[in-house]
Amino acid sequence: MAITVSRLVAKICLIGEFSVGKTSLVRRFVEGIFDERYLSTLGVQISRHTMHVDQTEFSLLIWDTAGGEELNQIVQNYYRGAAGALLVCDVTRPETLPALNAYATAFHQASPATPLVIAANKADLVNQRRLSDDEISSTAAALSADWLCTSARTGEGVQEAFHTLGRRIKQQRGRV
Numbered sequence: 395m396a397i398t399v400s401r402l403v404a405k406i407c408l409i410g411e412f413s414v415g416k417t418s419l420v421r422r423f424v425e426g427i428f429d430e431r432y433l434s435t436l437g438v439q440i441s442r443h444t445m446h447v448d449q450t451e452f453s454l455l456i457w458d459t460a461g462g463e464e465l466n467q468i469v470q471n472y473y474r475g476a477a478g479a480l481l482v483c484d485v486t487r488p489e490t491l492p493a494l495n496a497y498a499t500a501f502h503q504a505s506p507a508t509p510l511v512i513a514a515n516k517a518d519l520v521n522q523r524r525l526s527d528d529e530i531s532s533t534a535a536a537l538s539a540d541w542l543c544t545s546a547r548t549g550e551g552v553q554e555a556f557h558t559l560g561r562r563i564k565q566q567r568g569r570v
Contacts, residue, residue, distance in 0.1 A: 418546030
């Protein structure tokens with residue numbers, strides 16, 4: 395008996411403040427690597443990656459956006475046509491969590507009603523953590539988003555975050 399695999403092409407955006415680890419998450423997910431050096435993203439970097447979620451092959455276009463940019467028309471153009479977004483905060487910098495509200499609002503203005511998943515990144519820095527699960531959960535609930543703790547350094551939760559977003563996109567498109 396053959397298993398039918400459906401295929402979806404999906405543009406997803408990684409959004410959040412500067413230095414929360416968006417580029418590192420993409421590199422861990424796409425290339426399986428982590429680099430300690432901080433390289434600031436200018437504008438947007440686009441990566442391609444294929445993943446399989448529940449018998450669906452996703453051909454992802456991953457838009458890694460610069461953090462801390464003014465949420466203007468240029469940035470909103472990056473968001474247009476996206477099927478979903480991974481909102482990234484840094485568990486060692488509490489101010490990066492409430493900032494996700496403005497990013498989510500701007501994202502939904504350009505791509506309404508698309509799924510969001512929060513990646514609470516840098517979970518490996520246990521002794522420096524300053525965000526609680528309850529704080530993250532509260533923000534996620536307000537944004538109707540799922541959330542996971544991730545670490546680009548160790549790989550913890552990285553695959554799961556992208557797969558969770560893939561499941562949400564698949565559900566939204568009615569392919570449950």
